[in-house]
Amino acid sequence: MAKYEQKTKETNHDVVEFIERVDSPKKKEDAYKLLEIFEQTSGFEAKMWGPSIIGFGSYHYKYATGHEGDAPLVGFSPRKAKISLYFATGDTVREAILDRFGKHTSGKACVYINKVDDIDVDVLKELITQSITFLQNLYPDN
Template identity: 35%
Template sequence: MSDLKTQPTEASVDAFLSAVEPAQRREDALAVCALMREVTGEAPVLWGPSIVGFGRYTYVNTTKKPADWPIIGFSPRKAALTLYIMPGFQAQADLLERLGPHTTSVSCLYIKRLDRIDMGALRALCQWSVAEMKRRYP
């Protein structure tokens, strides 16, 4: 359906996460995986070599072709744990203020240390994101 190079794979999410270094990033990734699994009720799927995604939606990309992407996901990158919050952050300034040390781009939330994050705010942000994506893409 999609020409995106990042596609869902059959690769083991557990094997991918168990190989993440350093240990702190691995522990953070495992915690975020458990949180997203609980929030979505979905099993994690490895998209491409490094994105753990939950659920799926189809959108029309800039080339006017349908493309699939996870409803929510994350990647334990070297510089930071990257969470994919697809609706963006404009409507959630209050949660971002409570969250703790982070940076954002359009749909990415970058967290260096999960132990410095308000997990209640992160859970609420993930819940809002999933609900919003399901509203936009029923």
């Protein structure tokens, strides 16, 4: 059986160069706003993860199945359709916080927004902090 190769890894690509390649001027502006909010709130420098995720901090996970890898604690990606925000999965507190977040949709791992103006930035900061705390408690050996 082939060993699973993690697709999304931290890279040395430049975050600002990536943001500068975003087509939509409004999405580019929002990406810079999010960059500042995530860096200030998380206390971590932005790093590229894979070709399109801007991540902050990292943790090493290991599942009961033996699958393990590294991932950013929090992050975002200014995608063509929507902006994807990455927070911890499995955190029940996240759902309660999202009730106050503003206009968004949620998937298993992502929260999607159209623009920063649609959300409450203070609640975004709360989501960032909560996600980091949750993951650092779940994976304390990082």
